[in-house]
Amino acid sequence: MKRKHLIVLLILALTLLLAACGSSGDTSSQDESQDTAQEQTEVAEDTIHPYAWLGLQDMPECHYLDVLATNHYIKKSKEYIDGLSYVSKETKAVDGINTYEKNEYNETYSIDGKVTTINLSSNTYMQQDASDLAEAAVENMESAMETGENLSRRSFKETGTGTIPILSENGDDAEYEYYEYDYPEMEASSGDTMIERYYLKDGDVYAIYTKATMGDTEIASTEIIKKMSGKIPKNTFKLPDLSKYEKTEL
Numbered sequence: 001m002k003r004k005h006l007i008v009l010l011i012l013a014l015t016l017l018l019a020a021c022g023s024s025g026d027t028s029s030q031d032e033s034q035d036t037a038q039e040q041t042e043v044a045e046d047t048i049h050p051y052a053w054l055g056l057q058d059m060p061e062c063h064y065l066d067v068l069a070t071n072h073y074i075k076k077s078k079e080y081i082d083g084l085s086y087v088s089k090e091t092k093a094v095d096g097i098n099t100y101e102k103n104e105y106n107e108t109y110s111i112d113g114k115v116t117t118i119n120l121s122s123n124t125y126m127q128q129d130a131s132d133l134a135e136a137a138v139e140n141m142e143s144a145m146e147t148g149e150n151l152s153r154r155s156f157k158e159t160g161t162g163t164i165p166i167l168s169e170n171g172d173d174a175e176y177e178y179y180e181y182d183y184p185e186m187e188a189s190s191g192d193t194m195i196e197r198y199y200l201k202d203g204d205v206y207a208i209y210t211k212a213t214m215g216d217t218e219i220a221s222t223e224i225i226k227k228m229s230g231k232i233p234k235n236t237f238k239l240p241d242l243s244k245y246e247k248t249e250l
Contacts, residue, residue: 053144055154059179064205064228076227080166082220093236125245154181164207166222
């Protein structure tokens, strides 16, 4: 009888011991879970918004901005200038600090700070060397992409809905969601102003309206986005044979 009683006590003691171990293990697991959650929160707080260096982090995520934020893209658009009857077809490719721009009149290559502008109507070209600034530009851009510094100095102003000026003038009164930005530092330093409105259609940037005032001069334009892609065709940044053109000075 005593032996049976002893066995019961031993089983009870072992059960309590296992329960204590289990409780200790659960506490450790809870602590680890809490630590992990805290670390994830800290990482989330430290994560730089991919649009921050562009100053466009207040806009919703979309294909246009995803590609723009990589600083490696080709964009095709139509440019409408207020007061002018023609529409310019624009192509712009960007790869880091290297850019290529083309319209009906000019092609401009900026490669490592060396700028070549070809006038397609007069078959002439001009060149300018700004390569001494290229290295600093690369460092500033890479740093901004890592830290989220707003290189453009855009400042979010408001969001709303409205018509696109150039389209409404031609009978399209559809209203689109927009995000508007201005440049307060520019206004403070020079008195000049500029606003940009990014209009969205089907969840992506469809048009960009820009209005700049410089003294008594006001210039407004609307860019309708036709294509935005991270796939830049081969040789886009390769200069053509300049022997076909006459060199002119700035």
